[in-house]
Amino acid sequence: MVWVPGGTFQMGSDNHYPEEAPAHLVTVDGFWIDRRPVTNRQFARFVIATGYKTCAEIPPDPEYHPGGLPDRLYAGSLVFDRPHSTYDLRDRNRWWTFLQGADWRHPYGPKSDINSLNDHPVVHVSYADALAYAQWAGRDLPLEAEWEFAARGGLDGAEFAWGDELAPGGVHLANTWQGEFPLRNLRQDGYERTSPVTAFSPNGYGIYDMIGNVWEWTADWYSPRHGANAAKAGCISRNPRGGLMDGSYDPRKPNVKIPRKVIKGGSHLSAPNYCQRYRPAARSAEAVDTSSSHVGFRCVLRLPATR
Numbered sequence: 001m002v003w004v005p006g007g008t009f010q011m012g013s014d015n016h017y018p019e020e021a022p023a024h025l026v027t028v029d030g031f032w033i034d035r036r037p038v039t040n041r042q043f044a045r046f047v048i049a050t051g052y053k054t055c056a057e058i059p060p061d062p063e064y065h066p067g068g069l070p071d072r073l074y075a076g077s078l079v080f081d082r083p084h085s086t087y088d089l090r091d092r093n094r095w096w097t098f099l100q101g102a103d104w105r106h107p108y109g110p111k112s113d114i115n116s117l118n119d120h121p122v123v124h125v126s127y128a129d130a131l132a133y134a135q136w137a138g139r140d141l142p143l144e145a146e147w148e149f150a151a152r153g154g155l156d157g158a159e160f161a162w163g164d165e166l167a168p169g170g171v172h173l174a175n176t177w178q179g180e181f182p183l184r185n186l187r188q189d190g191y192e193r194t195s196p197v198t199a200f201s202p203n204g205y206g207i208y209d210m211i212g213n214v215w216e217w218t219a220d221w222y223s224p225r226h227g228a229n230a231a232k233a234g235c236i237s238r239n240p241r242g243g244l245m246d247g248s249y250d251p252r253k254p255n256v257k258i259p260r261k262v263i264k265g266g267s268h269l270s271a272p273n274y275c276q277r278y279r280p281a282a283r284s285a286e287a288v289d290t291s292s293s294h295v296g297f298r299c300v301l302r303l304p305a306t307r
Helices: 040-050 127-136 144-152
Strands: 002-004 007-011 024-028 031-033 076-080 096-100 215-221 260-264 283-287
Touching (some): 144 260
Antiparallel strands (some): 002 031, 007 024, 260 283
């Protein structure tokens, strides 16, 4: 793990997606954070030690999926499936498939494996799966503010984790999508899907893969906006938490009461024409029972630096 000294920084952004606003000052205490996302190798040790089964390996509960057809409530997970024609980019169902037999051992379906992916980030892990691993390891999942502070690597206010240019000098510094999403990935960064967790240089704190490769779970409930700076001058929120669980439900699905957590960092599917969320300030919502081929996690430890 890497010690992040903590401090005051500007969290969020007023220049991109509405859920990142308003930019506001936040203070976080120092903490330890995993130098890399949790890998398949590490997650396998956890499963061997505990016999744990991930959410993707267990058929979903019909109670939480009203109207779901019984023959469709099978164990599986969401897998990116490149389409063959253009259409409305708002229709994500065009490139996501809930695939039976997809799980952390079989990231692209039952015929795939992780034999050559030991050092890639584990995927197809729900929030509960990530938290179970963290608790087994004697750690926790990061608060959104902790995650964003660590991702910035000491560059407060910078657009990206390495500065203000996405690909300085034409060099890609994270595993993202180049080309027209979701039809064509030019792979200028060298990768079509996930990459080894140390494939790109670390940020200013020595932390790898905070941007791109896979989204990462945080401990905070999602809210559609940040809270603003306190009205009283000099009063800065310390180690803030996100919204309330009841406010995290997806308003587009009023009959589905599955709460959502904040995920951060973007992934190898984040593209300039679709999802410019490969930035520390960027955030998105993910239902706690959902797993997919582009979401993973890392852990934190809140102990003094002298330990």
